[in-house]
Every structure is written in C-alpha cells, then in structure tokens.
Amino acid sequence: MSEQGSFNLDQAEIDKNSVIPIYYQLAKFFEKQIRQRNLLPGEALPTETEIASHFGISRMTVRRAISELVAAGMVYAQKGKGTFVAMPKLDNIVFDLNNFYEEIKQKGMKPNSKLLEAKIVRSDELLSKRLGIPLNTRCLFFRIVITANDEPLAYERKYTVYAKQKPILESELKDPSLSSLAAAHSDSLPVSSKKVLMVSRTTEEESLILGVSRGTPVFLMVQTLYDLERKPIAWGLSIFRGDRYKLTSYDGWYDE
Amino acid sequence: MSEQGSFNLDQAEIDKNSVIPIYYQLAKFFEKQIRQRNLLPGEALPTETEIASHFGISRMTVRRAISELVAAGMVYAQKGKGTFVAMPKLDNIVFDLNNFYEEIKQKGMKPNSKLLEAKIVRSDELLSKRLGIPLNTRCLFFRIVITANDEPLAYERKYTVYAKQKPILESELKDPSLSSLAAAHSDSLPVSSKKVLMVSRTTEEESLILGVSRGTPVFLMVQTLYDLERKPIAWGLSIFRGDRYKLTSYDGWYDE
C-alpha cells in the first residue's frame, strides 16, 4: 500500500546506465516530487529498503540520494521511524549579497566599476589602529564607484598594507574584491574576514559621488580582513544607495 | 613520506569502539588540523586509501569523513589528483539575523517583546492588494515592540488573514514569528517566504515608538508569506533602529 497523495515511485525515470549518477537522479526525483507537492510536509518517504528494491539498486545508493535532501533541509530522518518531508523554515533571515555584479545583470542592467583614485598613502592614527600597524606604514588606497547603467550605485574605499612593490594592475579593478587585493599586495594571505552591515546617511563627499542629496539613507558595509596571525591586513568601507539597493531573501521550496 | 608541515596522521586519536562514529571523529580531526594551521590552504590531505589503511578502516568511511569537510567548504577534491585544503571564501556576504533574541542575549542584554495592539481589521485597498484578498476581508493585525534592556530596538507591524476564530494567545507574543501566526490563524499553511531588507527613515509614529528623532536611518524589513497556491497569506513590516542594530558576518576558519 503506497498511496501517499499522488506520489508514486513508478513515476521516477532512473537510468542505471546514464553518466548521471543514480543517487543524483534519485535525489532530483524526490526533490521534484516535493516541489510539485506530490509529497507534502509531514508525509513519509518510502523506506530505504523499499526504494532500493523497487529500483534494484543498493541501499547505500538510496541513502546517498536521501542525504542530499537532508542537507538541503527538505526532508528529515528519524531513527526507527522513517524519513519525512520537512516544513520549510520560513523565519531564517539570511541575506546574501554575493554576486553584486550578477544581481545587477539579472535586472537587465549593465554593471561597471570606475576607479576614482589609487595611491600609496602613509597610515595615519585611525588607519594604523584599524590595520594594527605602525604609524606611517605604506598602504594602498583605492576609491571605486560601482555603476549600473551609468548610474552610481555604490561607493567603496579600501585600504590594504602595501608590502610588495607590485604595480596596481588594471585588471584588479574589474572585480574589486578586497581579499584579492590584499592577497596580491600585502605581505600575508587573508584567511578570515569580518563584515558589518549598518545603516547610515551620506556625507557631503558621498552625496556628490553617488549623486544623491546629503543625508540620504544608505547601507554601510565595513569589511576587515585578517591574516593567519589574526592581524588585520585590509579594511574597506562600502556605501550602497538605499534608494536603489535592497537585499532579498527567499525561503521555501515552491518557486512557482 | 608524509611531511606536510607539522601535520601527521599519528596525531589522530580514533577510537573504533566509541559510540561516536568513526567518520565523525576523523572529520573533526582534519577540521582541527586545518584550524590549527597544521594543514594550510593548498596543501594535500593524505589519499583516501592511505588514510583508510593507516587507521584500518574502510575507504567508504574515510570518504564519508572527507565529504563532511567538503560540505563545510574546508577542502575540495579533484578527481585523479587528490584532496586539498581550500582557501576560505572571504567575499561571501551572507548576513544572518536568525536569532534576534539570541543575538541580544549574547550581548548580555535582556530581550523582551511588548504587544502594543492586536485587533481584527477589515482589509483596505492596500492590504487587500498585498494579501491578494477581497476588500473588507477579516485580518489579524499586530503591533509589537522589541526591546533590549527596556530600550526599544525594533517595531513590527504584521497582518495575516483571520480565517479561524481562534483567540490570540498570550504565548504567541513571546516569539512573534510571522509564520507561526499565519499557520495558527489563516486558512492555509505558509510554505514560502520572501523577505526584503531596505534602508529607510522613521516616520513620525515610528520615531515616537522607538524613541528616536524623526528621520533616523533604520533597517526596514518586509516579509511576505505564501501558501501552497502561491497566494500571500501574511505580511509584515519590521523597523530596526539603525543606531542600535547591525548585521555581522564572519568568514574563514581561524577563530582565535
């Protein structure tokens, strides 16, 4: 008796001779069944032995498939009971602004970054404190504006210790990630990072560069990079226009 | 010849008769070695067969251990070459404000939430549009202030369709998550969620409630919950004081 809603193992098309691994095909099958609501939250999946014998595959392969779903948070397993479709976690608040460029592109806009300034500076008291370095240490200083369709979106200022005498390459400006800059120009490798997101208002300078009126609300992100010895080696400050930028996060399995 | 830095398989204390699974002990061992910098980014782990024979365990068990590290992003495997310690991803910008209460507690403060108002309203045009319901539908309306050490931190307004006639319980206010409210009071189950984080300035009302001057920059989070048919069933708006709240994100493996 396997009548859980409209779910049926026979709907699965598992090709044992495919180049695509069996466990992957199987995981995708269950994922699809859950997304299409043929398996509803709380319902039980067939048992591992049942699935294995149905497809004539090893139980270990079935387990590999199910563990993918467990990792994705779509099902949970209970020892001695069975495996069940999970309730989507809807109160996870996770904002991801990984692909700044990608996000802009996805909105059909043309991202670009413009270097305003790049120079070697001697660290003043504040910078020395932030980077944990002696006064007057040589540092690389960058100012960058990120635009979408030629409209300024973000303004970034970044500092990193300038130990090597390597020149600053044009290519480094295309995707101005602080960690690659620090890796290239500082003495040591960045291995950990701290980022803080705050709200703020634009200063006079920021307003001019972003083309907004003074005091406009903005996202302010401060990033500090550390080396193996837990010493800061780079520091950056990014201002994102609040009237143009927002973070979006989706939860749940039902996209359509 | 196994002389990768100060790393040595003999340092591992694997108890094959422990209740703790072997793969778990092994994964923790490698994790520790990486965190303690005995294995550095780019360095190779011993091969799977080497590890297996060293401890007298099956290669599958070794693979299970390593797959934990791969999932954690600490190592990556290359077919035909070997398994290597990864570079920490430092430009992932992932902000997580899951445990609002926990975060406040961790700072040694006393979190609390106070119900300002809870009533049944008839949906006006705007709310009807947001929730995709007819005009004048009965909705549950909440207003909550979250405080830390009696200082207001956030102000939340939440709406959900009020289909059942269940009374509003006091306990529902302790951890006022929109999804549990919607599950309890609307007709259907929330299965997906959209959250948008923006910056804004306080209105007159918000300023009074949060005890800040008008126009103070704030985080503004809007959450919409959807049911299985992709219809919105709840809507909430949260204002976080920008002068008291910030989002922090750490990357990398080296905590100390």
Added chain:
DNA sequence: CAGTGGTCTAGACCACTAT
C-alpha cells in the same frame, strides 16, 4: 602507465521505534 577520487554493491551489525 599507476594512482587518484567518484560511484556502486551486497552484505553486516547496531540503536531506535512501535506494536
């Protein structure tokens, strides 16, 4: 070519759950 990780099998024993 030998060595690596990726997949898969057909068993096994265990702890746990429900009856």
Added chain:
DNA sequence: TAGTGGTCTAGACCACTGA
C-alpha cells in the same frame, strides 16, 4: 518483535590526472 534509519566493510569498476 519486526521494521526503521545509522554506520561500516571489503570489495568492484570507472574517469580522470600526471609522468
């Protein structure tokens, strides 16, 4: 007790890498 998921084994074959 019977059935479940969790762990583990000792093999196997494959595709890929580098010399």
